[in-house]
Amino acid sequence: RKEVEQDPGPFNVPEGATVAFNCTYSNSASQSFFWYRQDCRKEPKLLMSVYSSGNEDGRFTAQLNRASQYISLLIRDSKLSDSATYLCAVNTNKDTGRRALTFGSGTRLQVQP
């Protein structure tokens, strides 16, 4: 089982729709969670951190469910410019003290006019 798993999609949604992605992680000791956005042939860019109580940034809402070991990203009022691949990242912080993020393979979103 992969440490961090995402549905690859694509999610095809019309403009204005609300869309949500989940990302599951296997290590219950994981402590830090992030969402990144990656445009085609570009580098990933940090979209937002995910806090235990959930957090919002404009049209984007991130949530953490520790009991079920997943994080989610909700995008409201989708824009054409939201079309991208969304990567989740988790700090698995193994016993060796590794301090590096493990990334999911990404979920592709295509917003259609």
Added chain:
Amino acid sequence: DVKVTQSSRYLVKRTGEKVFLECVQDMDHENMFWYRQDPGLGLRLIYFSYDVKMKEKGDIPEGYSVSREKKERFSLILESASTNQTSMYLCASSRPGRSYGYTFGSGTRLTVV
């Protein structure tokens, strides 16, 4: 604007060559990372460094080595390039601590022929 700069955007090398990928950051970050990204496999951690002259193996260090002689520079070395090392290589940096996300460079697309 903070930056992570990778020396080459595209690189073509022959099998057996020694290849150097350079990464420089101007944010005075302690942590630096090398990932490779392949379709369907996502980002996989090769090596990372949390201080000058310090390095730790990631998930796929075989065939690679790294050098961090100065805080701002982290080099990835392919000792003897092979065709299965054809990939997109992404360098990233971050502040120490689990709460900080990464800033990525724009990537080097390496083709080994």
